[in-house]
Amino acid sequence: MKKVYVKEEVCVGCRLCEVYCITSHSKYKDVLKAYKLETQRPTPRIVIEENKPVSFSLQCRHCDDAPCVKSCITGAMQKDPLTGVVTCDTDKCVGCWTCVLVCEFGAIIRDVNNKVASKCDLCAEAGEPACVKNCPNEALVYSEGGISV
Amino acid sequence: MSLSYLTPEFKVLRDYDKCINCKVCMRQCSFEVHSYDEHLDKMISNDMNCVNCQRCVVLCPTQALTIIKHPQTFKEHANWTYDAIRDIYRQAETGGVLLSSMGNDRPYPVYWDKIVINASQVTNPSIDPLREPMELRVYIGRKPDKIEIDENLNVKTKMPPQLKLETPIMFSAMSYGSISYNAHAALARAAEELGILYNTGEGGLHKDFRKYGKNTIVQVASGRFGVDREYLNTAAAIEIKIGQGAKPGIGGHLPGEKVSEDISATRMIPPGSDAISPAPHHDIYSIEDLAQLIYSLKEATDYQKPVGVKIAAVNNVAAIASGIARAGADYIAIDGFRGGTGAAPKRIRDNVGIPIEFAIAAVDARLRSEGIRHTISLVAAGSIRNSADIVKAIALGADAVYIATAALIALGCHMCQKCHTGKCNWGIATQDPNLVKRLNPEIGYKRLVNLVQAWSHEIKEMLGGMGINDIESLKGNRLMLRGIGMTQKELDILGILAAGE
Amino acid sequence: MRIVIIGNSVAMVGAVEAIRKYDTSSEIVVISDETYHVYSRPLISYYLGNLVSEDKMIYREKDFYRKNKVETVFGIKAISIDERKKEVYLEKGDSISFDKLLIATGGKPIIPPVEGLNKKNVHTFIKMDDAKKLKEAAKPGSKAVIVGGGLIGFKAAEGLHHLGVDVTIVELADRILSTILDAEGASLVSQSLQNDGIKIITGTTVDKIIGDEYVKGVLLKNGQELEADNLIIAIGVVPNVDVVKNTSISINRGILVDNTMKTSVEDVYAAGDVAEGYDMLVESNRVVPIWPNAYMQGEIAGLNMIGINKSFKGIFPMNSIGYKNTNMITAGITNPQQEEFEIISKIDHNRKYYKKFVVKENRLVGFILINDIDRAGLFTGFIKNETDITPFKKYLLNDDFGFIYLPKKLRKAKMLDLEVV
Numbered sequence A: 001m002k003k004v005y006v007k008e009e010v011c012v013g014c015r016l017c018e019v020y021c022i023t024s025h026s027k028y029k030d031v032l033k034a035y036k037l038e039t040q041r042p043t044p045r046i047v048i049e050e051n052k053p054v055s056f057s058l059q060c061r062h063c064d065d066a067p068c069v070k071s072c073i074t075g076a077m078q079k080d081p082l083t084g085v086v087t088c089d090t091d092k093c094v095g096c097w098t099c100v101l102v103c104e105f106g107a108i109i110r111d112v113n114n115k116v117a118s119k120c121d122l123c124a125e126a127g128e129p130a131c132v133k134n135c136p137n138e139a140l141v142y143s144e145g146g147i148s149v
Numbered sequence B: 001m002s003l004s005y006l007t008p009e010f011k012v013l014r015d016y017d018k019c020i021n022c023k024v025c026m027r028q029c030s031f032e033v034h035s036y037d038e039h040l041d042k043m044i045s046n047d048m049n050c051v052n053c054q055r056c057v058v059l060c061p062t063q064a065l066t067i068i069k070h071p072q073t074f075k076e077h078a079n080w081t082y083d084a085i086r087d088i089y090r091q092a093e094t095g096g097v098l099l100s101s102m103g104n105d106r107p108y109p110v111y112w113d114k115i116v117i118n119a120s121q122v123t124n125p126s127i128d129p130l131r132e133p134m135e136l137r138v139y140i141g142r143k144p145d146k147i148e149i150d151e152n153l154n155v156k157t158k159m160p161p162q163l164k165l166e167t168p169i170m171f172s173a174m175s176y177g178s179i180s181y182n183a184h185a186a187l188a189r190a191a192e193e194l195g196i197l198y199n200t201g202e203g204g205l206h207k208d209f210r211k212y213g214k215n216t217i218v219q220v221a222s223g224r225f226g227v228d229r230e231y232l233n234t235a236a237a238i239e240i241k242i243g244q245g246a247k248p249g250i251g252g253h254l255p256g257e258k259v260s261e262d263i264s265a266t267r268m269i270p271p272g273s274d275a276i277s278p279a280p281h282h283d284i285y286s287i288e289d290l291a292q293l294i295y296s297l298k299e300a301t302d303y304q305k306p307v308g309v310k311i312a313a314v315n316n317v318a319a320i321a322s323g324i325a326r327a328g329a330d331y332i333a334i335d336g337f338r339g340g341t342g343a344a345p346k347r348i349r350d351n352v353g354i355p356i357e358f359a360i361a362a363v364d365a366r367l368r369s370e371g372i373r374h375t376i377s378l379v380a381a382g383s384i385r386n387s388a389d390i391v392k393a394i395a396l397g398a399d400a401v402y403i404a405t406a407a408l409i410a411l412g413c414h415m416c417q418k419c420h421t422g423k424c425n426w427g428i429a430t431q432d433p434n435l436v437k438r439l440n441p442e443i444g445y446k447r448l449v450n451l452v453q454a455w456s457h458e459i460k461e462m463l464g465g466m467g468i469n470d471i472e473s474l475k476g477n478r479l480m481l482r483g484i485g486m487t488q489k490e491l492d493i494l495g496i497l498a499a500g501e
Numbered sequence C: 001m002r003i004v005i006i007g008n009s010v011a012m013v014g015a016v017e018a019i020r021k022y023d024t025s026s027e028i029v030v031i032s033d034e035t036y037h038v039y040s041r042p043l044i045s046y047y048l049g050n051l052v053s054e055d056k057m058i059y060r061e062k063d064f065y066r067k068n069k070v071e072t073v074f075g076i077k078a079i080s081i082d083e084r085k086k087e088v089y090l091e092k093g094d095s096i097s098f099d100k101l102l103i104a105t106g107g108k109p110i111i112p113p114v115e116g117l118n119k120k121n122v123h124t125f126i127k128m129d130d131a132k133k134l135k136e137a138a139k140p141g142s143k144a145v146i147v148g149g150g151l152i153g154f155k156a157a158e159g160l161h162h163l164g165v166d167v168t169i170v171e172l173a174d175r176i177l178s179t180i181l182d183a184e185g186a187s188l189v190s191q192s193l194q195n196d197g198i199k200i201i202t203g204t205t206v207d208k209i210i211g212d213e214y215v216k217g218v219l220l221k222n223g224q225e226l227e228a229d230n231l232i233i234a235i236g237v238v239p240n241v242d243v244v245k246n247t248s249i250s251i252n253r254g255i256l257v258d259n260t261m262k263t264s265v266e267d268v269y270a271a272g273d274v275a276e277g278y279d280m281l282v283e284s285n286r287v288v289p290i291w292p293n294a295y296m297q298g299e300i301a302g303l304n305m306i307g308i309n310k311s312f313k314g315i316f317p318m319n320s321i322g323y324k325n326t327n328m329i330t331a332g333i334t335n336p337q338q339e340e341f342e343i344i345s346k347i348d349h350n351r352k353y354y355k356k357f358v359v360k361e362n363r364l365v366g367f368i369l370i371n372d373i374d375r376a377g378l379f380t381g382f383i384k385n386e387t388d389i390t391p392f393k394k395y396l397l398n399d400d401f402g403f404i405y406l407p408k409k410l411r412k413a414k415m416l417d418l419e420v421v
Helices: A016-024 A031-036 A067-071 A098-102 A130-134 B024-028 B055-059 B082-094 B181-194 B207-215 B229-234 B261-267 B287-300 B317-326 B346-351 B356-369 B387-395 B405-411 B441-465 B488-494 C010-022 C041-048 C128-137 C151-162 C183-195 C291-305 C376-384 C390-395 C408-415
Strands: A002-006 A047-051 A054-058 A077-079 A086-088 A109-111 A116-118 A140-144 B010-014 B034-037 B042-045 B065-069 B115-117 B138-140 B163-165 B169-171 B216-220 B237-241 B252-254 B275-277 B307-312 B331-335 B377-381 B400-403 B481-483 C002-006 C027-032 C070-074 C078-082 C087-090 C095-097 C100-103 C107-109 C122-124 C143-147 C166-171 C199-202 C206-211 C215-220 C225-227 C230-233 C237-239 C268-270 C275-279 C284-286 C318-323 C326-332 C342-348 C353-360 C363-370
Touching: A002 A054, A016 A031, A016 A130, A067 A077, A067 A098, A067 C291, A086 A116, A098 C291, A098 C318, A098 C326, A098 C376, A130 A140, B010 B042, B024 B034, B024 B055, B055 B065, B115 B387, B138 B377, B169 B181, B169 B441, B181 B207, B181 B405, B181 B441, B207 B216, B216 B229, B229 B287, B237 B287, B287 B307, B287 B317, B307 B317, B307 B377, B317 B331, B317 B356, B331 B356, B356 B377, B356 B387, B356 B488, B387 B400, B387 B441, B400 B405, B405 B441, B481 B488, C002 C010, C010 C027, C010 C100, C010 C291, C041 C128, C041 C151, C100 C291, C122 C128, C128 C151, C128 C230, C143 C151, C143 C215, C143 C225, C151 C166, C151 C230, C151 C318, C183 C199, C183 C318, C183 C326, C183 C342, C183 C353, C183 C363, C215 C230, C268 C291, C326 C376, C363 C376
Parallel strands: B169 B400, B216 B237, B237 B307, B307 B331, B331 B377, B377 B400, C002 C027, C002 C100, C027 C070, C100 C268, C122 C230, C143 C166, C143 C230, C166 C199
Antiparallel strands: A002 A140, A047 A054, A077 A086, A109 A116, B010 B065, B034 B042, B115 B481, B138 B163, B252 B275, C078 C087, C087 C095, C107 C237, C206 C215, C215 C225, C275 C284, C318 C326, C326 C363, C342 C353, C353 C363
């Protein structure tokens, strides 16, 4: 399936991916409104790592054999059998963080305010992940089967 | 030193209605202009550090930033200008030579803009390049005195080595050291894609880029950095660098701290040592000495590769060029006084040398009058800004042009003229790994290809307009040009008529 | 082919989902003494504390059985197995024959031999009915004593605290959560409980239950007497192997299984809390009664039952558990006493952060993370993949530890879905 991959060699560490991730999962879907009007902005669904000069963002890998799905104690974490996208049903999630325990990528983020797991959904509604679309240096790519380096 | 008398050159205007405190500007500014103030819960800016490179402006997700020239002025004085006064403050504070980068930014007349191009009307009708073949390919190199053809129309004459360019544009010399690895990667790949050449400059050829050899011109400069047999033989052509338009008559100096492992390996000097390019080549004091180096290089490459010579455009350029042609060079690159640089003493950059427009016209005329024009190709350099400049340069007698500043602008350069600081926020004129990665060669090469292709389309349109279907037919065709607002002397040197004549 | 599964919890779901991925024709029969739609056992403490309503406890959608063509035999206990005749006998005399059998009967509470267990309001706490009964009995302002400060007792304490019950935990060991935490960790966690008024008594256990018809209190072995309106026995669980007694299926503590979850008898499999499978860290068989393990074992069993050979690499204990805003994630060997283990740890009393890594021969074999639990899975991954941590060992305690500290090659292989060469 198509996933988000990062070319760390050209990641500029600007964190625009985070800005647009928040925006994409906000009520207004607009940067300015998401930041200015929403008192509780969404938790970013990506992890950004930086140890200069290297930086990159990391999104859920939507593993074939997703341990978060198998380990979820409530059944909130599900993998869509057709698209392969792993999503968390926040109505069911109780914030037990078992998914945080088992995700080898550390790609599941704790939304502490709402006590639910927050993770990349590949911007299912928008069609293309917002982080990829707005990466100013094409460091993030949305592709099938890894990327050549 | 006590208080600095310098005030900010630029002012950062932040629209707080739009600023979302995302700190992208802060993370992207290598000059540390922006910072987040916890107590104010606001982004703030230190105008003093701003160089107006506009990295923050471009990356800001809400367009909250504008950078303007600082409104602070001195009492208006036509002679003691803003720059004149500030330069004195700066030197009074530091006692040093003022450094600057990129090309001469003084308001000298731009002669390209005083030249206009002809077009056909009624007679000798214009050609539509979309419907009819149009040739932009040129060959750089010495042409034989005559061509012999056998009964099958094959050329019998043994041709000297030639460089084939699909369009009369090359990327001029910029060393690895002055620009980044990624900038080189973009240039090399674009040259390959476009069927043209890029030039390593005097900093040697990185091993990763040897694969682009057939699209590479390697330089042999006074520092002889990175020069060995393999270097010479990997390339398509060799260029002896005598001078550079931005700083004629002086050498270069890459400080030891910029000589990283990678640069040291490429330049073939110890890491951390200063890379000094002497002002002259210590083995060249005459045309005869130059001839010796040209033939040494030809010998080293088995006479398979053109050897060119690059000089800065200065007084008596025509006579110098004639000497270079007679010394056996296959091409001569002439760099006008607006040529860019990664670092040059400001006074030299702004006051030494002559415009390329005059140099190219004078050299072409001189070589023609001596009957040796065909023995050498002419490459015009030093601020070619668009396709019309190229058409004018070729009509004035150039075979091709070199572009560098334009190429860097295509890669993202915003002409802040701070290359010498090594803090280029666009990842071009820097070796800082935090900054280099900002130039993605994948994007960069495509932008370069786009630029050169766009210009090539425009050149074809202009050629077609003149009723010409081959760029070679434009070469030295000064009848296609007219001058506006020039003195008779200037028109004479350019060899063109005044508009209306 | 008829596949019979005894048990209706997560191992069953793992098996059914694995089977139905490849096999839509085999019959699947699920037998359970409970009558509930498959629900999440770990959620009973959330239910108890009114954090989750009963309808939210279902682990799979309402159409799970229908969609997966599963025949359910609920409310009836499977009491024995004839492995030669391939029959499962039910408590009311019926029997069901099978081609393949999966035993996923889970665990049952350990009941200590103390006097007075038959009094009312003595509870265990592992099933939905336990939670319902306790919730009914535990009134705000009442007192509860929890015997056992392990995972079950800890979660019961949280649930009861949310109900406004005055809770005392009695733990035989010198600290609560002794199987997953060391002294430092337990002390941090204990503080957060004690700050909420939950009392913790360690180093002793119940000697006698006091009361008449109803529990009134307990007498501890140290002589202390505690009042109690409810008593929760939460000492631990043992594999519920009742159904395989009197068969040739080998049992140690749990039902012994190989790495395909097969028992000693052909066509009979076991998974989940009842199974004793391979623990890759202690390198021997062990019962690891945790939810994720049960799903994965069920899945492996399911696949092997339909002839898809897939083996289990092994499991190790791991837990994510919390009390209000105190969260902890632990895995593997967390509190070794032997010298061959290297300990890397850091405690931050201000932020109440604790991190401890247990290393053996350059491999991570266990960790404790308290409160600073983000990205814990990275470490779980290192344990599972037996990653040589030498190149980044010195960064493990960094607040921003992540892939960034891994050697570039390893990092890229992981992040870009490339094969490690």
